[in-house]
Amino acid sequence: xxxxxxxxxxxxxxxxxxxxxxxxxxxxxxxxxxxxxxxxxxxxxxxxxxxxxxxxxxxxxxxxxxxxxxxxxxxxxxxxxxxxxxxxxxxxxxxxxxxxxxxxxxxxxxxxxxxxxxxxxxxxxxxxxxxxxxxxxxxxxxxxxxxxxxxxxxxxxxxxxxxxxxxxxxxxxxxxxxxxxxxxxxxxxxxxxxxxxxxxxxxxxxxxxxxxxxxxxxxxxxxxxxxxxxxxxxxxxxxxxxxxxxxxxxxxxxxxxxxxxxxxxxxxxxxxxxxxxxxxxxxxxxxxxxxxxxxxxxxxxxxxxxxxxxxxxxxxxxxxxxxxxxxxxxxxxxxxxxxxxxxxxxxxxxxxxxxxxxxxxxxxxxxxxxxxxxxxxxxxxxxxxxxxxxxxxxxxxxxxxxxxxxxxxxxxxxxxxxxxxxxxxxxxxxxxxxxxxxxxxxxxxxxxxxxxxx
Numbered sequence: 001x002x003x004x005x006x007x008x009x010x011x012x013x014x015x016x017x018x019x020x021x022x023x024x025x026x027x028x029x030x031x032x033x034x035x036x037x038x039x040x041x042x043x044x045x046x047x048x049x050x051x052x053x054x055x056x057x058x059x060x061x062x063x064x065x066x067x068x069x070x071x072x073x074x075x076x077x078x079x080x081x082x083x084x085x086x087x088x089x090x091x092x093x094x095x096x097x098x099x100x101x102x103x104x105x106x107x108x109x110x111x112x113x114x115x116x117x118x119x120x121x122x123x124x125x126x127x128x129x130x131x132x133x134x135x136x137x138x139x140x141x142x143x144x145x146x147x148x149x150x151x152x153x154x155x156x157x158x159x160x161x162x163x164x165x166x167x168x169x170x171x172x173x174x175x176x177x178x179x180x181x182x183x184x185x186x187x188x189x190x191x192x193x194x195x196x197x198x199x200x201x202x203x204x205x206x207x208x209x210x211x212x213x214x215x216x217x218x219x220x221x222x223x224x225x226x227x228x229x230x231x232x233x234x235x236x237x238x239x240x241x242x243x244x245x246x247x248x249x250x251x252x253x254x255x256x257x258x259x260x261x262x263x264x265x266x267x268x269x270x271x272x273x274x275x276x277x278x279x280x281x282x283x284x285x286x287x288x289x290x291x292x293x294x295x296x297x298x299x300x301x302x303x304x305x306x307x308x309x310x311x312x313x314x315x316x317x318x319x320x321x322x323x324x325x326x327x328x329x330x331x332x333x334x335x336x337x338x339x340x341x342x343x344x345x346x347x348x349x350x351x352x353x354x355x356x357x358x359x360x361x362x363x364x365x366x367x368x369x370x371x372x373x374x375x376x377x378x379x380x381x382x383x384x385x386x387x388x389x390x391x392x393x394x395x396x397x398x399x400x401x402x403x404x405x406x407x408x409x410x411x412x413x414x415x416x417x418x419x420x421x422x423x424x425x426x427x428x429x430x431x432x433x434x435x436x437x438x439x440x441x442x443x444x445x446x447x448x449x450x451x452x453x454x
Contacts, residue, residue: 005072007079008090008113017090017115024060028097028104037063037107038090038115040146041083052080056091059151064106065091076112086118086126086146134440141445141454149286153442156279157430161226163274164247167267173222173249178211180228184404186210187353191231193242204230207423209355210408212250213384216419217411221252226426234449237323238438239376239428243447247429250421257357257367257383260420261343264371264379265298268341275433287434292340298371299337301329302346319348330375345369354398355391356382357420367420373432381422388412 020036039058046052050069055062069077083089093109100106124132124140126147137144145151165175185192186206193204208225215223229246254260275283276291283289301309307317309332310325317325321344333342347368349358356366368382385391391412395402402409430442440446445454 005067005076005109006111007073007076008111015115017113019058019090022060023056023058023063026063026095026103026105026107028095030095030105031097033095034092034110035095035107036090036092038088039063041085041087041089041118043085044081044083046081052077054080054083054089056089057146057148061148063103064101065093065109066096066106067109071108079114080112083114084118084120086122086143087114088116088118089114134438138440138446138451139454145444150441152282152286153430153434153436154444156275156283156434157426157442159275159279160271160426160430160433163271164224164226164267166274167270168222168224168249171222171263173224174220176208176212176215176220176223176225177227178205178208178225180205180230182210184210184408191233193230193232206231207246208248209353209423210411212248212421213355213408213419214411216250216252217414217416221417222250224249236448236450238440239323241427241439241443241446241448244439244443245426247424247426248421250419252417252419254383254418254420257345257369257381257420260381260383260422261300261345261369261371262297264381264422264424265294265296265341265343269294269296283434289435291433294339294341298341298343299333299339300343300345301333303344303348304346306344320351326372326377327375330372333372334374340374342372343369344372352382354394354400355384357385358394369422371422371424373429376428376432378428378432379422379424381420383418383420386412386416386418388416 017038018036019038023037023039026035026037037056039056041054042057042062043055052067054065054067056065067080090113091107091109092111093107096106096108097104098106122143124136124143126143128147181197182203182205185203186209191206195202195204207229208227212223212225225248226245228243230243233240233242251260251263272291272293276293280291283291303320306321306329310317310321310328313328313332315324315328321329329342333339346365349364349366352366352368356368359365359367366382370377371379385394392409395405427439427442431439436442
């Protein structure tokens with residue numbers, strides 16, 4: 001005789017439930033084993049009067065709970081039948097191998113607990129069958145991220161960071177954590193958030209630039225940081241936000257910015273190889289994208305050459321490429337070099353920060369670069385000026401208040417090795433990796449001029 005399914009009151013569990021398995025772990029190999037699972041109600045389907053199928057979804061996938069009326073009390077069966085989608089429940093039951101489900105397995109429940117009942121209807125369709133604007137999706141971001149395709153973005157981003165860190169560790173880097181409240185701007189005075197700080201004026205960090213250079217002056221030699229940066233950018237473009245996660249490195253004992261570019265292209269090659277090997281199949285299945293591991297070295301063009309290439313394709317830029325120019329150059333390199341990446345080097349001094357090193361034989365150019373991927377800038381880097389007197393003079397040329405950056409200039413008064421580094425936007429990197437069109441899609445909780453909530 002079949003055992004009746006028992007409903008467990010939440011109070012008996014102190015409102016909690018400990019799973020023994022994730023959905024993905026429920027396989028035919030567990031046939032006849034008792035397991036405990038839990039998740040959101042993804043779907044409910046009734047077959048006739050006597051059979052109810054509930055699909056539970058957790059972070060790993062889905063599993064079917066098969067409820068037979070003869071084993072369930074009338075009241076409990078009624079509760080199950082009226083259960084709202086996205087409610088949270090726990091199930092203890094016996095695994096059964098079956099050819100009737102896609103995954104070849106189901107769970108026959110012994111015990112059921114209703115942990116949280118969802119309101120209905122949902123404010124957005126998380127399955128994506130009903131088209132919803134990006135704005136509304138972001139208003140209900142926690143629901144939007146229950147969609148497996150959207151959740152996968154952040155699993156992949158986590159793996160991208162893992163690969164980054166693995167490569168850094170193998171090459172002698174250490175991780176640092178720099179302050180995000182500063183007494184002076186870390187970049188130019190533009191795009192700056194200021195705040196009152198105990199009666200004084202302070203700023204949110206636009207980058208960790210000053211402090212990663214301080215680490216070099218302290219003798220650390222190779223450092224990295226993954227952390228938030230803030231830009232008071234009023235733009236509403238698909239590539240800008242007011243807070244984003246920046247990936248920064250700094251390396252000592254370099255010959256020029258070429259050493260930094262060579263490091264970055266090998267680092268990216270490693271990341272892409274790792275992602276292709278471990279996630280290439282699921283990325284292909286979910287997003288329809290074949291991950292392409294780039295060949296080394298990446299193409300390089302000077303800014304002067306880049307402007308001429310773009311001009312030859314009908315678009316005019318002056319000192320540096322604009323957004324349209326970057327797209328045109330990316331397309332030209334793809335067509336002519338068969339490569340998705342390109343370094344633009346030798347930016348004019350006029351458009352670069354005071355701490356970028358200039359060529360000794362041409363003070364109008366800096367030893368700096370941007371990296372474009374599929375026509376989008378994802379990295380800015382350079383060799384830094386490490387010589388105190390020259391650095392001080394460059395700050396004066398840029399019209400900076402030396403008193404405000406005295407603490408920074410002091411780093412270089414007592415000896416500093418030649419060094420350089422770069423900053424990379426991980427959201428732009430993942431956006432290009434997965435071919436999304438808006439950086440907000442790959443940001444967990446985006447911030448722009450209009451968005452402070454959730």
